[in-house]
Amino acid sequence: MKNIMIEKKKKAVEDFFAVLPHSISLGMGIDFIRDGEVGMSMPYDSKLIGDPQTKVIHGGAVFALLDTCCGAAAMSHPEQTGPTATIDLRVDYMRPATPSQRIKAVATCYNLTKNVAFVRAVALDNNEEKPVAMAAGAFVTGV
Amino acid sequence: MKKLSPEPVALIKKRRNEALSQLIDSIPYISFLGVDFDRRGDEITAILPFKEELIGNPNLPALHGGSIAAFLEISAIIGLSWTQIWHQIEDPGLDADSSDNVRKFTLPKTIDFSVDYLRSGLPRDSYARAKVNRAGRRYASVHVEAWQDNRDRLFAQGTGHFLMPLNK
Numbered sequence: 001m002k003n004i005m006i007e008k009k010k011k012a013v014e015d016f017f018a019v020l021p022h023s024i025s026l027g028m029g030i031d032f033i034r035d036g037e038v039g040m041s042m043p044y045d046s047k048l049i050g051d052p053q054t055k056v057i058h059g060g061a062v063f064a065l066l067d068t069c070c071g072a073a074a075m076s077h078p079e080q081t082g083p084t085a086t087i088d089l090r091v092d093y094m095r096p097a098t099p100s101q102r103i104k105a106v107a108t109c110y111n112l113t114k115n116v117a118f119v120r121a122v123a124l125d126n127n128e129e130k131p132v133a134m135a136a137g138a139f140v141t142g143v
Numbered sequence: 144m145k146k147l148s149p150e151p152v153a154l155i156k157k158r159r160n161e162a163l164s165q166l167i168d169s170i171p172y173i174s175f176l177g178v179d180f181d182r183r184g185d186e187i188t189a190i191l192p193f194k195e196e197l198i199g200n201p202n203l204p205a206l207h208g209g210s211i212a213a214f215l216e217i218s219a220i221i222g223l224s225w226t227q228i229w230h231q232i233e234d235p236g237l238d239a240d241s242s243d244n245v246r247k248f249t250l251p252k253t254i255d256f257s258v259d260y261l262r263s264g265l266p267r268d269s270y271a272r273a274k275v276n277r278a279g280r281r282y283a284s285v286h287v288e289a290w291q292d293n294r295d296r297l298f299a300q301g302t303g304h305f306l307m308p309l310n311k
Binding site: 019020021022023024025026046047048049050051052053057058059060061063064065067068071083085086087088089090091092093096 | 169170171172174175176195196197198199200201202205206207208209210212213214216217220249250252253254255256257258259260263
């Protein structure tokens with residue numbers, strides 16, 4: 001019975017995030033969904049370049065991936081029902097993402113209260129030892 | 144003694160607009176989102192014309208948090224860079240090769256960026272203005288405000304810290 005619930009929830013989160021126009025235009029895809037934890041990734045694309053000298057993609061694109069991934073993690077929390085919205089999100093850009101490499105994000109909803117979901121996320125490229133960026137934010141719950 | 148006549152206004156505008164376009168046109172992500180800029184003197188307003196690809200939740204519909212954040216971050220970076228190149232544009236001594244100076248200008252790097260989503264972004268045009276609260280030799284702190292219909296009703300605000308490039 002519990003497994004059916006989890007599968008249903010996974011499907012709901014997958015369906016919700018598959019149709020977001022901005023996520024589609026950035027080429028985002030879901031890698032995995034677990035209870036309160038989601039993996040998402042996005043391909044490198046020259047149209048996303050933010051610094052023409054280094055060909056590194058714009059921080060805004062990384063922010064969008066982390067925001068989407070965090071929202072999905074909040075929604076996939078076992079006690080959360082329905083959609084969510086970002087209250088605030090902070091991203092630390094720890095190093096430039098290596099051009100031409102896919103960017104992977106993993107977000108964890110580590111606490112869920114009646115009104116707020118607290119989420120953290122990390123963005124990586126092929127060098128998984130050193131994160132590209134890290135995010136921390138609060139999301140609306142129980143909408 | 145003959146007084147120098149002031150520079151024709153058309154020439155000043157052309158020079159400033161060209162410098163701003165060069166800065167903006169060099170960044171592909173700005174055209175990907177469709178961000179435009181309006182300049183009045185040294186004040187610039189970023190404009191994000193509405194388009195379908197900016198939507199996050201299609202059921203509401205509302206702008207995606209990621210497109211809002213990117214819009215704010217772009218406004219902050221351009222706003223900060225603009226204050227840095229302003230003296231180059233205005234210094235007549237650099238006039239001959241000022242376009243070259245702008246082209247070689249290295250962009251500030253974002254250290255961190257924090258976004259406050261105050262209300263949901265409606266499917267219409269958005270505007271943003273950045274204020275450089277501190278620009279030191281190495282670090283800068285920039286605050287950005289974004290609104291849609293009313294200047295006083297912000298729908299998002301952001302604060303970011305930037306690493307200043309070592310230009311010259």
